[in-house]
Amino acid sequence: MKYVLILGAGSDIARPLAFLYAKHGYNIYLASRSYDQLVRDAHDISLRFKVDAQAFKFDAADVASHQSFYDSLPYKPIGVITLAGALGDQKQSEQKFTDAKNVIDVNYTGLVSIIHIIAADFEQRREGFIVGVSSVAGERGRKSNYVYASAKAGFTTFLSGLRNRLHSAGVQVMTVHPGFVRTKMIEGRTTPGIITASAEDVARDIFKAQQLGKDFVYSKWFWRFIMMAFTMIPESIAKKLDLK
Ligand SMILES: NC(=O)c1ccc[n+]([C@@H]2O[C@H](COP(=O)([O-])OP(=O)(O)OC[C@H]3O[C@@H](n4cnc5c(N)ncnc54)[C@H](OP(=O)(O)O)[C@@H]3O)[C@@H](O)[C@H]2O)c1
Structure with missing residues (x-):
């Protein structure tokens, strides 16, 4: 009974990602605030792939509900993927x-809360994988989004520490660093087509890297090098740039 729990399953990346796991025989738990949509998605996944798929209400910001949410899952998952983000x-x-x-709270504090609950279970079972979707935005602050970016920076550091903690228990912790992704999060914004991934591209990158046991993945891959160059610009110059 292998279940993958997707937190923030209202994300446009959740559907193609759930399809990939279901295609490979995993059962699926979809969890976020848009419960009615998730019920429809779960039904669709069950029909298409002949696996069990269920929907749950989950609010990352409501930390008081996290323990009872995890306790309410009929079977404990083998893996969790966090897509929740604001x-x-x-x-x-x-x-x-x-x-x-x-x-x-949505990008950092709430995820610390729920992931620590799940990590304790995986650590005790000595199995499992935790995939956290962070962002390249967390690698350098810009005036246009530094509150979001700083939460992502915290989340990235949290995941690297957790990876260090859970390594000896055989639990994989993988950080995902997406660049631009064509989803409702950036709807209406113009982003350079060539460096903008589709939700399907990111889902494929996550699935492949997780199955290979990787520690992190950039999606698309070249963002690793874009960010390497970007973070090398000295602060004395960066502060004068009109970085959007
Ligand atoms: N799009 C990009 O360019 C981009 C770039 C880098 C990183 N990312 C990251 O990729 C992840 C997925 O985002 P996306 O691009 O697919 O955007 P998205 O379609 O807007 O998905 C984000 C999802 O987070 C869920 N969410 C928001 N607040 C929540 C809460 N309080 N509790 C639980 N879930 C909550 C929402 O689902 P409900 O409304 O159903 O709760 C929403 O559908 C996010 O972590 C985002 O930060 C995106």
Whole structure:
């Protein structure tokens, strides 16, 4: 009974990713706030791939509910993938702390809460994989999105520490660093086509790297080199650039 739990399954990446796992015989738990849509998606996955797929209500920001959410899963998963994320509005975050807090909670604090609950279970069972979808945005602050980016930076560091902790228990912890991805998160924004991935591209990259037991993956692959160059620009120059 192999179940993969997708947290933030309202993401456009969740459907192609769930398809890949289901195609390879995994049962699927879809969890996020848009429960009715997830019920329809789960039904579709069950019919297409003849696996068990179930929907659950999950709010990353509601940390008080996390233990009972995990306890309510009929079978404990062999793997978890976090797609939950909120870009928020940088200007709103600067003016209203509750907006900044929501961005921090969905991208970081809430994930620390639920992942620690799951990590304790996997560590005790000495099996499992934890995949956290972070962002290349977390590798350098820019004025256009530094609240979101700083939460992602925290999440990336959290995952590397967790990887170090769980290595001896045989639990894989993988960090995903997407660049631009054509999803509803960046709907209406113009991004350079050639470096913008589709949700299907990212799903494929995640599945392949996880199955190979990798520690991290950039999607698309060349973002690793883009970020290497970008983070080498000295702060004295970067602060003067109009980085969007
Ligand atoms: N698109 C990009 O260019 C890009 C780039 C780098 C990294 N990423 C990261 O990739 C991941 C997937 O994002 P995406 O691009 O697929 O955007 P998306 O379609 O907007 O998906 C993000 C999902 O997060 C879920 N979410 C938001 N608040 C939540 C909460 N409080 N509790 C639980 N789930 C919550 C939402 O589902 P519900 O509404 O159903 O809760 C939403 O569908 C995110 O972590 C994002 O930061 C995206």
